[in-house]
Amino acid sequence: MIYKEFEPSDDLKSILKCYWVLEGTSEEINEKQTIVPDGCMEMIFHYGDFYYQYLPDGSKIKQPRCFVFGQLTQKLEIEPSGDSGMFAVRFKPEGLQPISQMAAKEFQDSAVPLDKVLGPEGLSLGSKILDASTSEERIKLIEHYLTATFESSAIADSIVNDAVNTIISSQGRQKINELPIESSVSRRTLERRFTDTVGVNLKQLSKIIRLKTAVHKMINKEYNTLTELAYDNGYYDQAHFIKDFKKYTGLTPKDFFDSNFSFTHLFYENG
Template identity: 50%
Template sequence: MDYQTFQPRPELSPFIKCYWTLESPEEEIPQQQTIVPDGCMEMIFHYGDLYRQYIDGKAVTQPRSCVFGQLTQPLVIEPTGTTGIFSVRFQYEGFIPFATIPIKEMDDKAISLETLFGEDGTELEKNVLESKTATEKINTVEEFLLKKLDAAAIDRVVQSTIDTILTANGQISIGELSKQTNINRRQLERKFSSAVGLSPKQLSKTVRLQATLKLLLNKEYTTLTELAHESEYYDQAHFIKDFKEFTGLTPKEFYGENLKMSSLFYGTN
């Protein structure tokens, strides 16, 4: 697999975490991959063959181009041939200025660009897929997003809450977040979910698990007890419960799975 990342221009960095490309030849026997929630939405363009995704055990072919909403559960995908993907990974709340439907309605769904942006989305797909290099693809997407950008759409309370969650590495309660923002708990949860697509608690658990995944994939532990302690879980049972919720597997089962894509996305920084 050839995986590369690229940084956005400065005026888009508050909204875009990075761009990435992934290329891989066709596999003789296609391998399913588990994608673990990471709290970020993605705008994906398949310039290679399409991918299947499995929802409730049923195979669904992803659109040629789409925005994938927040994952609230592990996503199983499988290549149908040669992989060629260009993707825009948004910041946690980064897609809200560009959204044309409520963010929460996009959870666990791949929404086509045509559905989201009409003819503009169709034109964007055409232009990106016809671009020969990653730089050309990035320039095309950035011109599109800058035209759509409404900088006032990012809520300062939401941004502050995200910053607090990241600083605490996900180890903070909704009660403490409510206290720090001086906003009623329910009001904060509604405001946050409408901007991010996840509740503050869901994002906190996701951020915490991502740090744990990096330790796991980089083999920076000797026992699961040590891993749970390093990630400051209350006990090993609590750690395994949260891990299985986000990956669909226990830590031991997860490490035995095909982790090529997880290692690319989460194993290194």
């Protein structure tokens, strides 16, 4: 299995975290995989065989070839139907909204076909990405599209951007009721604009970022005990940490190293 991340150009670093590629044969990747929330939205292009996505009732559906996956607020289970080939664009929490025709809250926990998010141009972009033969070609195509679209779109909400940066820089420890905001904006207005732009509310993103920080330390073995890990990441105690962990992953921390979390480990290793 091959997993590789690529940095975006300087012009797009304000809205993107990275591009990534994942490839593997059906022998290498043949298990159901569990993905946990990380605060980001992804634009996914399946140039390999399609993937199944499991619904909360246990049934499964076929994912679109090209789609945007909204903010996760719970675990996501997917399963390959054959050989894997994925190219993806990982947006910063507030990064997709300037180019989207939908409010981010509308596709929370959902895979939405690209044309519904980007309009008719989404179909053309998807075809070009799927027809490309190398990662470099795909990056060139998506960068051309994003640069042109981002330049002609509305400027990202600076107040929301400031709130996101505060939450991330504090690793989710910033108390939401003490979040600094401009005097000209009410807290209710900030909450509404934040949810529309990011796809989750302030408290949800804060919890997700705090958990992500803890999970990153788990994967890289930067802790001795769960109690230490909980305190180091601002949890009241180990019980509160385990409660949040189970809420967002569906399992306890000790189950997190099962093989069906290998995708999450790849995505989280670099923080």
